[in-house]
Amino acid sequence: MALRCVGPRRSLLSHNALGGLWPRAKAVCSGAAGSEEIEKKLLAFPGGSVDLVKKECGIAVLTISNPERMNAFSGTMMLQLQEQVTQLEGWREGKGLVVRGAAGTFCSGSDLNAVRAISNPEDGVKMCKFMQDTLTRLLRLPLISVALVEGRALGGGAELTTACDFRLMTPGSEIQFVHKHMGLVPGWGGAARLVRIVGSQNALKLLSAAQKVNSSYAEQIGLSDGVVSPEGGTLVQTERWLSSFAGGPAPVVRAVKKVVLSGRELPLSDALVAERDIFGTVWGAPTNLEALARKSKHK
Numbered sequence: 001m002a003l004r005c006v007g008p009r010r011s012l013l014s015h016n017a018l019g020g021l022w023p024r025a026k027a028v029c030s031g032a033a034g035s036e037e038i039e040k041k042l043l044a045f046p047g048g049s050v051d052l053v054k055k056e057c058g059i060a061v062l063t064i065s066n067p068e069r070m071n072a073f074s075g076t077m078m079l080q081l082q083e084q085v086t087q088l089e090g091w092r093e094g095k096g097l098v099v100r101g102a103a104g105t106f107c108s109g110s111d112l113n114a115v116r117a118i119s120n121p122e123d124g125v126k127m128c129k130f131m132q133d134t135l136t137r138l139l140r141l142p143l144i145s146v147a148l149v150e151g152r153a154l155g156g157g158a159e160l161t162t163a164c165d166f167r168l169m170t171p172g173s174e175i176q177f178v179h180k181h182m183g184l185v186p187g188w189g190g191a192a193r194l195v196r197i198v199g200s201q202n203a204l205k206l207l208s209a210a211q212k213v214n215s216s217y218a219e220q221i222g223l224s225d226g227v228v229s230p231e232g233g234t235l236v237q238t239e240r241w242l243s244s245f246a247g248g249p250a251p252v253v254r255a256v257k258k259v260v261l262s263g264r265e266l267p268l269s270d271a272l273v274a275e276r277d278i279f280g281t282v283w284g285a286p287t288n289l290e291a292l293a294r295k296s297k298h299k
C-alpha cells in the first residue's frame with residue numbers, strides 16, 4: 001500500500017538525516033533556524049503542490065505539480081518541498097526516491113510572479129538560502145534518488161535535477177540553466193553541484209551560454225545517466241531502473257548512499273571516520289550474517 005503525503009504540513013525545524021556522522025551537514029543547514037521571515041513571505045505566493053507517495057517497496061515518488069505554470073515553484077510549493085524532505089528524512093524503511101514533474105514536464109524554476117514581487121537582493125538571498133538548505137537536505141537523504149526529466153527543466157528546475165544522485169531523461173526533454181538569460185547565476189546550490197557532476201569545463205559552458213542540454217548531450221557529459229522512452233510508462237521504467245540500485249535490504253542500501261556521500265563531501269580523514277562508523281552499522285547485522293551463512297560466491 002502507498003502512503004500519500006500531500007499538502008502543506010509545515011515545520012520550521014532543520015533536520016540532519018545523517019545525524020552525528022555528519023558535522024558539515026549541520027553547519028550548512030543551521031541557517032534554516034532563522035528562516036521564519038522568508039517563510040512568511042513565501043506563504044503569500046500560493047499555488048500548485050509538492051506531493052509525496054511512499055511505497056511499501058521502499059521507493060518514494062515526489063511530484064512537483066503546478067501544470068498551469070509548467071510546474072514553476074510557487075512560494076507555498078517551496079515550503080511544501082521542505083516539509084516533504086523532512087518526511088523523507090524520518091522514513092527509516094526508505095531506499096529510493098524518484099523526483100519528477102506533473103503533466104509531462106519537469107519544472108520551470110521559480111514562479112516568476114513571486115520572483116518579481118521579491119526582486120530585492122535581500123529577499124532574493126534569503127529565498128536562495130532557503131532553497132539551498134532544502135536541496136542540500138534532499139541530496140543528503142540516505143536514499144538513492146533519481147530525477148525523471150520529461151519536457152523542460154529550466155532555471156531552478158535544472159538546479160533541482162542536480163540535487164538528485166542520478167538523472168534520467170526522455171527523448172526530446174531538455175535541461176537548461178537559463179540563469180544568464182535572466183541576468184542571474186544559479187543560487188539554489190545548482191552551480192556547486194553541477195561542477196561536481198560534469199566538471200568545471202562543462203559547467204562553465206552550460207552556465208555561460210545558458211545552453212540547452214538534450215538527452216544525448218547530457219549523457220555524453222555525464223549529466224544524464226540514461227534515456228527513458230515514453231513507451232511502457234516513464235515512471236514505471238524509472239522505478240525499475242532505480243530498483244537495480246535501491247534493491248535489497250534498506251539498512252544496506254542506506255549505508256551505501258551514506259559512504260558515497262561522506263566520500264564526496266568530507267575531507268578524506270573525516271570521510272574515513274564516517275566510513276568506519278557506517279561500516280559498523282552493517283557488519284554482523286542480519287543481512288551480513290545471512291550472506292556469510294549462505295557461503296555466497298560472486299561468480
Ligand SMILES: CC[C@@H](C(=O)O)C(=O)SCCNC(=O)CCNC(=O)[C@H](O)C(C)(C)COP(=O)(O)OP(=O)(O)OC[C@H]1O[C@@H](n2cnc3c(N)ncnc32)[C@H](O)[C@@H]1OP(=O)(O)O
Nearest residue numbers: 068069070072108109110111112113154155156179182184
Ligand atoms: C533563473 C533563476 C531561477 C531562480 O533562482 O529563481 C529561476 O528559476 S527563475 C525562472 C526561470 N524560468 C523561466 O524563466 C521560465 C519562463 N518560461 C518559459 O520559458 C516558457 O514558458 C517555457 C517553460 C519554456 C514553456 O513554454 P511553452 O511550452 O511555450 O508554454 P508557455 O510559455 O505558454 O507556458 C505555459 C504557462 O506557464 C507559464 N510559466 C512557465 N514558466 C513559468 C514560471 N517560471 N513562472 C511563472 N509562470 C510560468 C507561462 O507564463 C504560461 O502561462 P500564461 O502566460 O498564463 O499562458
